[in-house]
Amino acid sequence: MAPKIDTVETATDIPSQASVVVVGGGIVGLTTALNLAEKGVSVTVLEKGRLAGEQSSRNLGWIRKTSRARRDVPMSLLSDKLWAEMQQRTGVDVGYRQNGILFVAKSEAEMAAHEKWLASVQGLDLDSRLVSGQQIAEMVPGGTESWVGGIYTPSDGYAEPMITSSAIANAAIRRGVTIVERCAVRTLERSGDKVTGVQTEKGLITCDHVVLATGLWSRKFLANMGVSFPTLPLVCYAIRSSEMDGPTDIAVGAPNFSFRKRLDGGYTICQRGAVGSPLLLDHALLGMKYLPMFKDGRSMLRISLGREFVEDLRLKRRWSPDDVSPFEKVRTMDPRVREDINVEAMENIQAAWPTFASATVEETWGGTMDITPDSLPVIGGIDGIEGLTLSTGYSGHGFGTSPAAGQLTAELVLEDTPSIDPSPYRFDRF
Ligand SMILES: Cc1cc2nc3c(=O)[nH]c(=O)nc-3n(C[C@H](O)[C@H](O)[C@H](O)COP(=O)(O)OP(=O)(O)OC[C@H]3O[C@@H](n4cnc5c(N)ncnc54)[C@H](O)[C@@H]3O)c2cc1C
Numbered sequence: 001m002a003p004k005i006d007t008v009e010t011a012t013d014i015p016s017q018a019s020v021v022v023v024g025g026g027i028v029g030l031t032t033a034l035n036l037a038e039k040g041v042s043v044t045v046l047e048k049g050r051l052a053g054e055q056s057s058r059n060l061g062w063i064r065k066t067s068r069a070r071r072d073v074p075m076s077l078l079s080d081k082l083w084a085e086m087q088q089r090t091g092v093d094v095g096y097r098q099n100g101i102l103f104v105a106k107s108e109a110e111m112a113a114h115e116k117w118l119a120s121v122q123g124l125d126l127d128s129r130l131v132s133g134q135q136i137a138e139m140v141p142g143g144t145e146s147w148v149g150g151i152y153t154p155s156d157g158y159a160e161p162m163i164t165s166s167a168i169a170n171a172a173i174r175r176g177v178t179i180v181e182r183c184a185v186r187t188l189e190r191s192g193d194k195v196t197g198v199q200t201e202k203g204l205i206t207c208d209h210v211v212l213a214t215g216l217w218s219r220k221f222l223a224n225m226g227v228s229f230p231t232l233p234l235v236c237y238a239i240r241s242s243e244m245d246g247p248t249d250i251a252v253g254a255p256n257f258s259f260r261k262r263l264d265g266g267y268t269i270c271q272r273g274a275v276g277s278p279l280l281l282d283h284a285l286l287g288m289k290y291l292p293m294f295k296d297g298r299s300m301l302r303i304s305l306g307r308e309f310v311e312d313l314r315l316k317r318r319w320s321p322d323d324v325s326p327f328e329k330v331r332t333m334d335p336r337v338r339e340d341i342n343v344e345a346m347e348n349i350q351a352a353w354p355t356f357a358s359a360t361v362e363e364t365w366g367g368t369m370d371i372t373p374d375s376l377p378v379i380g381g382i383d384g385i386e387g388l389t390l391s392t393g394y395s396g397h398g399f400g401t402s403p404a405a406g407q408l409t410a411e412l413v414l415e416d417t418p419s420i421d422p423s424p425y426r427f428d429r430f
Helices: 027-038 070-084 086-090 108-120 133-139 161-174 215-223 281-300 307-314 339-352 354-358 398-414
Strands: 017-023 043-046 101-105 129-132 149-153 178-180 185-191 194-200 203-212 232-241 251-254 257-261 267-270 275-278 301-304 361-371 378-382 385-392
Touching (some): 017 027, 027 398, 043 161, 043 203, 070 398, 185 203, 203 215, 281 307, 339 354
Parallel strands (some): 017 043, 017 203, 101 251, 194 385, 203 385, 275 301
Antiparallel strands (some): 129 149, 185 194, 232 361, 257 267, 378 385
């Protein structure tokens, strides 16, 4: 199941040449393309399935600075500024609302984690602050839980994933970007160390530069080039409720549920304490790199061994430009929904804020996230491959930072002075 995305009139034919080819029509690829086009660069975006069909339409829409690593905060601060300009830039209300994000804690240990994060970002001029259980009761009325406390960031917010990527795509098209859906890139063309084009299922496009914004497929794409890029897939599940009177417009994250108000009057709800982890071969190959992460988050993982393992094994590991690639075999990753996890989300939210008993479930879906070992993306090149920039591995929180990520990616392609320090995102840190 997939959320309904605003449609975009895209091209059917590929050009023979472009200055920059962006591989992947998720929010990162599209934002990169818009930034490049605004600087007068000729850009083509190629998407194997449909625009934003994977993570970029399925996410919860949260835009947060809270709980980000200190070195990742400049990207989210720049993104806040760019989100505020999004309506003017695209001509569409993408639902950006700076209504605040509140994380509530049920135990002293959770509260200590919030305190630790707040101390780690001291001096960065954030408006995050600790709040008491009493303050939470006043901010989000009608609750039954007595929370130990929480952390509140008034300038955090959210936007609508089902609208935003389409709005950016249309703005990019108006700026002259060619976007082609159902066109997988199989391999890169190279002359020595230099990228000279992309081989697609519809033929060759020559270009000076390629941006790889391929989300959870980046690991496979790069492995086919002999480059190892560690990412593991984890599945997050979401619920869209009917229109209802909720307790607040603040987005609220609890240990075992989350909710945020939608532009259509409903709520997007999630079991925040559970992510699906259908086992794949990569879990065995990469598991050791994730031990520190799993040590803290082990209780969240709902590990299963099912058909995903076999389906993934059936996909080719190596292919040539003439072979049908894995990207044509799986046009859109649409993971099986774990309804048991969604049921938990509804039970937990209704127990904490009984007003959600009136919420009717209109739609549910899952989305597969691409998680790197340090939960930061890669934005930048790979030594020895000239003309290739990666912008991928956004680790379950790349919707919020996509405006700055796209801007930074475009700046690196054009060798402009970057607006923020790109060093935390270097590929060679792995
Ligand atoms: C359920 C869920 C909840 C989330 N909640 C949040 C949240 O609240 N806030 C937040 O900030 N982030 C959230 N995220 C994460 C966020 O959605 C992602 O980090 C972000 O969308 C990544 O964008 P992307 O463009 O890199 O990837 P994607 O949206 O996955 O786009 C990559 C695109 O590349 C295409 N592609 C891949 N290979 C090829 C190829 N060879 N040729 C052509 N096309 C190709 C794919 O089809 C895909 O459309 C969530 C994610 C999920 C799944």
